[in-house]
Amino acid sequence: MIILGIDPGTIRVGYGLIRSVGNKLTHIANGAICANKKEPVYKRLGFIASELQKIIQQHQPSIAAIEEPFVGKNIQTTIRISEGRGAAITMAAINNLDVISFSPATIKKAVTGKGSAHKSQVQAMVKILMNLHAIPQPDDAADALAVAIACAHLKNINLP
Amino acid sequence: MIILGIDPGTIRVGYGLIRSVGNKLTHIANGAICANKKEPVYKRLGFIASELQKIIQQHQPSIAAIEEPFVGKNIQTTIRISEGRGAAITMAAINNLDVISFSPATIKKAVTGKGSAHKSQVQAMVKILMNLHAIPQPDDAADALAVAIACAHLKNINLP
Numbered sequence: 453m454i455i456l457g458i459d460p461g462t463i464r465v466g467y468g469l470i471r472s473v474g475n476k477l478t479h480i481a482n483g484a485i486c487a488n489k490k491e492p493v494y495k496r497l498g499f500i501a502s503e504l505q506k507i508i509q510q511h512q513p514s515i516a517a518i519e520e521p522f523v524g525k526n527i528q529t530t531i532r533i534s535e536g537r538g539a540a541i542t543m544a545a546i547n548n549l550d551v552i553s554f555s556p557a558t559i560k561k562a563v564t565g566k567g568s569a570h571k572s573q574v575q576a577m578v579k580i581l582m583n584l585h586a587i588p589q590p591d592d593a594a595d596a597l598a599v600a601i602a603c604a605h606l607k608n609i610n611l612p
Numbered sequence: 613m614i615i616l617g618i619d620p621g622t623i624r625v626g627y628g629l630i631r632s633v634g635n636k637l638t639h640i641a642n643g644a645i646c647a648n649k650k651e652p653v654y655k656r657l658g659f660i661a662s663e664l665q666k667i668i669q670q671h672q673p674s675i676a677a678i679e680e681p682f683v684g685k686n687i688q689t690t691i692r693i694s695e696g697r698g699a700a701i702t703m704a705a706i707n708n709l710d711v712i713s714f715s716p717a718t719i720k721k722a723v724t725g726k727g728s729a730h731k732s733q734v735q736a737m738v739k740i741l742m743n744l745h746a747i748p749q750p751d752d753a754a755d756a757l758a759v760a761i762a763c764a765h766l767k768n769i770n771l772p
Binding site for chain 2: 492493494495497498499501502505521523527530531532534535536537538539541542543544545546548550551
């Protein structure tokens with residue numbers, strides 16, 4: 453089974469693709485879709501959606517795993533992040549992927565064993581678990597792989 | 613120019629299509645996309661996105677007008693509404709529509725002349741301006757026509 457991890461946004465969207473067979477995880481690809489931040493939000497969402505469409509068509513994942521929104525103090529930021537999540541979920545859903553969301557703490561716990569792990573610990577574990585030479589860059593790509601790994605570890609419990 | 617007004621959501625999405633030529637507005641169609649609320653959010657967003665795609669292909673609007681999110685007390689509701697907005701904006705953008713957002717007060721003022729108008733006053737004006745025999749049902753359809761009318765009234769000032 454191929455899992456597409458997505459770290460959503462409206463400027464930069466991380467993606468990470470892994471293959472999960474039994475207990476074995478294999479890295480397929482990772483990267484970030486970078487929209488032009490000078491463009492209006494709707495143009496960025498359209499660009500991000502088109503790029504996600506290409507990634508889904510190329511790799512044919514069956515599940516998309518997406519981080520739940522972090523509810524910060526700035527409501528406008530939360531609204532914007534949620535719009536980005538809506539765009540990512542929509543592209544996965546219209547391509548018939550199942551979509552599963554995980555809280556940041558759940559992802560940290562599934563990847564490092566600790567729900568309170570620091571971001572750098574999560575990234576270090578992503579590098580080890582994916583057998584990579586370096587931590588994926590930008591951070592969004594590593595974060596997307598982390599949510600895909602969490603999905604693989606938890607899928608037997610949580611799958612829709 | 614054909615304007616698609618959208619009242620976004622993750623269960624029921626209102627849509628209203630109008631033709632704007634000079635100062636003349638003509639009603640084309642209105643209705644609501646109703647997702648099955650027993651389905652998970654991602655399945656509903658996928659369904660809503662597919663239906664919006666059909667409406668856009670059928671009527672070929674050049675602009676989508678969408679209400680800005682109302683920031684309520686319940687952050688989870690705001691997140692969900694924003695995800696629905698993200699889905700609607702994405703479908704408009706990938707179909708090359710321009711997307712323009714209006715605050716609830718701007719819509720009320722553009723339709724009734726009063727930013728503090730009651731919902732029922734807005735709906736009554738929608739019926740009159742669109743030359744309809746009754747207020748469109750459900751409310752989401754009337755609200756979507758209202759945002760399309762607001763867009764037509766304001767487009768010379770606000771278009772991207």
